[in-house]
Amino acid sequence: MGWKIALGAAGVVIVLGTWWLGAMAIDNPSILPTPPDTLRALGELWTDGVLTTDLWASIRRILIGYGISMAIGIVVGISIGSFASIEAATEAPIGFLRYIPASALTPVFLLWLGIGESPKVWLIVVGTVFFNILMVADVARSVPRELLNAAYTLGAGRGTVLSRVIMRHSVPGMIDVARINLAAAWLMLVVAELLAAQEGLAFQIVMAQRFRAVDTMFALLIVFGVIGIVSDLGLRWLRNVSSPWARP
């Protein structure tokens, strides 16, 4: 275990060191700031209160939009994975819709929904829901046949098999799906905030660009990275706690 931690630390040091050396070589903070410059900018964001209000604005959009997307993904995905009839009926439309780049829908959504919160939330939903549906359907399909047959021969009906076997077996897989597609949700959020927003992390990046404050932009990028790592660890923890039987 020791050598893994050492190598991990070495990786971080190499990335940071390269950045720092590069910044010193260029010696122009309005092109590439050094790590200390960036930290200072991060501190300013925090004391200005920008970090709390804008971070929360972005996280709230993700929570609502991605929450709706996962809910739809679970209901529709489990149905597709469990019933051949539903699979047959939905295959063609979903197959078509999922190839439309959701970011291309931004102007349409702005036109339909105005510039408030709803176009941003719905962009996140549309940008992730088809991935969620298809991947949850795969998770539901991967329940071993014998687990289903065993339930039927123990007197279970279709409803019981769905709730006690398919749903239960799919819990760790569905959390994995949520974890993987969360990155796409942040992508859609940034697209939405870059185009039209009064607050949010990506909106702050646009603002920083106007003042050529590259250090602030870097600080915001680091915030994105930290959110990603924290949510990833959180979902891994949830998976292990909810389904210790599926731990690798």
Add this chain to the structure above:
Amino acid sequence: MSALDLTGSPSAGLSGDLSDIVVPSRKLVVEGVSKVFTKRRDRVVALEGVDLHVEDGELVCLLGASGCGKSTLLSIIGGLEEATEGRVLVEGDVVVGPGADRGMVFQGYSLYPWLNVADNIDFGLRLGKWSKARRKERIEELLGIMSLTEFADALPRELSGGMRQRVAIARALAPEPDVLLLDEPFGALDAQTRRHLQDFLLGVWHRTGATILMVTHDVEEAVYLSQRIYVMSARPGRIAEEVVVPFGRHRGSQVKRDPRFLDLRDELADTLG
């Protein structure tokens, strides 16, 4: 042919040595079951005109080489697949789909990995009309019979393959099915565990008086365990012969050295080819 009892039509019933059954009653009857798979223009006859029966409290084996349709037949009896022709009766009632009257044990990987041993056994009891107190009692009884009491709280992944199959048998027996159907239950186990579980199954059978139909491709296993054997031939799958095993219910492993055991084993092995 002393040990082989050939009956032209199985439905002729009590021929041969079934003296230890006083009042026979047929728990399970399979009548003229055929199964045809059609894939595009290919038509494969998996089973053709299968007749068989299992008496109350009997342990019968369905013996055949792989691909002879024996597992398909068991699935039809279990209600998991539909027969193209013919019907299955349990206690005189025609089978429509799967149900708790026919417990089933599969080759492996059929325990619920998120449920511990006791809760796996409880799965069928929760679905039936069992009171909480009776469920608890029944689970403890089965844990005792299966020598699993100290593993009640263990998850399946913490158990050996042999122990998992013991749990699977306990789970199938829990709701007191009319017939227990075993689909090559020891097929995925190593030879030693397999022999151990065969003795174990005989013990369980004696203690519970269960009616058991077991599918196997292992000739020795079939002769050692069963009172009667249906030998199946392949393509199309049909019952080639019905054999009465000339040993009583209580047989120790020394029966495996009995010349009649060896003769019967060799004869059946020849039949299977």
